[in-house]
Amino acid sequence: MKITYFLLISLFLVWAAACQTVKAQSTERDNYRISGRILEKSGEPVPYATAVLLNAATQEQIAGAVADAEGRFFISGFKNGTYVVQSAFMGFNPITSSAFDITEARKSFDLGDITLEEEAVNLQEVTVMGQRSLIEEKVDRTIYNAEFDKTTVGGSATDVLRRVPMLSVDLDGNVSMRGSANILVLIDGKQSAIVASNIADAMKQIPAEEIKSVEVITSPSAKYDAEGTGGVINIITKKNNLQGASLNINSSAGLRGSNLGLNASLKRGKMGWTLGGFGRSGYNILGAFENQQTLLNPNAPNVNINQSADTRSNMLFGRYNLGWDYEINKFHFLTASVSVGVRNMKNRQNNLLTETFVEEEFLNALLQNVRIEDLSNNVDVNFNYTKTFEKKLKEFSVSGLYSKNNTTNDFVNSLYNENFDQIARRVMNENRGVNEEFTIQLDYITPLGSGTNQILEYGAKNILRRATSDFGYFRADGPDGPFIQDTNVAFSNEFTYDQNVSAAYTSYTLGFLDHYTLKAGLRYEYTTIDADFRNSELPADIPSYGLFVPSINLSRKLTNGNMIKAAYNRRVQRPSLQFLNPNINAANPQQISQGNPLLDPELTDNYELSYSTFVKGSSVNFSSFFRNTTGSIQPVRTIQDNDIIFTTFENIGREQAVGLSVFSNINLSGKFSLNGSIDGYYAMLSNGLSDPLYAASNEGFVISGRLFANYTLPKDWQIQAFTFARGRQVQLQGTAGGFGMYGLNINKQFNEKRGSIGFGAENFLMSELRIHNELITPTILQQSTNTMRNMNFKINFSYRIGKLSVDGPRRRRRGVTNEDLKEGGGSGEAVISN
Structure with a gap:
């Protein structure tokens, strides 16, 4: 705990230094x-x-x-x-x-x-380049303006999130904020069932070109759902408030992936329509893995297992949306949208060789081929009505959301005979899942008194959620024999999980002493759960529970836009289907995993202190935090049948983390800008068990950083470069290896800037990336290496047809935000700033 005390003292010194800055600047301001x-x-x-x-x-x-x-x-x-x-x-x-x-x-x-006079825009003649910084610091969030980053062209939301301060994304796409994977991801302020299923897969489905900005909210107010231990990520997609019609075409073709997107908009008077579609394919994605594990048994000889395989992945994603909005009159506004998406991911493990030794003596060898399919389709339907008033900031809104996601997660494991010359038997797992959500939400905002230095917000929300997993195991002899279902209820069953969350909140914002803003709130959530197995007499009885969730945010605005902020909030993290699903995943029969439907939610207390400053046109932000989580959901690994590692999940963990992040946006000239960040935290994890065979704890520093550079060349040429590196990740039972990535993009605008063509290269100095992971328990020692051949070259093209002109700022849109569910990995809020 010495390091904890040391870092907490460091946080105090940051606060003290900032207070001295406040005092000095206040004296100067008075003059x-x-x-x-x-x-x-x-x-x-x-x-x-x-x-x-x-x-x-x-x-x-x-x-x-x-x-x-x-x-x-x-x-x-x-x-x-x-x-x-x-x-x-x-x-x-x-x-x-x-x-x-x-x-x-x-x-x-x-x-x-x-x-200020509005700037006229004629897209047939000129392209307006905003002067806004790539990274913005607001009172309650940090904003990354992704639309100015051309290095992500042809990529997905995963590539964008790797560039965002305080976020970390591993090679599988799992997202974490300040070291916590328990985050809420919203799309245009709304939760989607595709995100509730798996954040990593959902982010791969969203094209980078459709993302306007990413908001990182580390200390959400009471208006937000209590879910999301690490905080909230809100991905804002591109919309327009322009009159006229337009069509935008963008595409990219490369060695490992291609995409094609079409987006159209039509605005006539008070009514607007948007229609968009984007498809992306991934191919030629090759890799390999090696795994050496030692199973320690005090009463028997140790078992050593070596595994290796070549991997190949192919994927196809598509997302399509239709949006409508209508301004009835000055005070009444309607919006509606329908969005559908598909995901098709197919992975192969070829020549999966497993060699088993007892001590140094060879026991046997197995050869397998594994085919895995991860498929889904989803639909989101959203409706919103907003009423504003003559009184500024006063607003009432009603929002509804229906979201459905159908998933397929299957695998076929083909096992060869002892001579490795033909398939002896096959095992197939079929797992069909459905995630459905229906949400209704009411929000009301009103200033108190005649001014706007006091704002009261309150509202209510109800989420009905159903998750279903229908799974079965089938076995067959030889390469062509018929599959016969395994009737064991542990291998073939149907699991349903119904959850209802009812919530109410109130929040009060006060601007005082000229430059201070206080925002305090309280939220209450009551959750009922009904879980059931179709083919089992054992009920999954899960008690209902209620939670009070307080939050408080305090900010002090200094001169030159400088700001200091302090915050506290309590968060809750409910387990999502990937933690609950009792389907046994045995794609690799030496490492089997199974969810636990009886998991309870996690509770986390967050403390934050940050300071933002501007120096000669450049911005710098220092952000420190302390996080304490109880009832943490952690994996529990045991040995079955002497040589199989079985993993499930329990509420046995305690997590603490204290850290500091620094990021800066530097404008060296009108043509060259540079921004980057360094994030570091000290993690302390423990599963709280006393049995020496299963007790586990770990701690250590985790460091990551990123750098982005942009340079505008003569004659409409532009060059952008990006690099990201993440150090070794501390986990409860070992570590996940660090890795680095980088990219370079050059593009040329033509035809009066209506079109652009460019060339991009990623990881072009190395043919493959190797990540080393380590697992250490009293009974298991494991070293694994994942290899990915991720060198990529691509050609980007985009062209815009149409003529648009600016029509004044559109009213704020509100939407449903279901901010919960622990994953594997809002705009519109009134803010006072004097």
């Missing part, structure tokens, strides 16, 4: 101050617009500030002189004020209301 309010032509404020103080003669940047939610800004940190203020925001023409003097006699100056 000199420039203020104003940035508005649209309609009189509406422009939140988070920038105001930069320039020397009137040299145009040198002296100081700056970011406007709050009401468009107000305050600039300090300067001395006597003659200045101008330049105000700007994406989608508007920048405007520069007249020159004014600051003297000893007049140390403050009020510019009054500054009106």
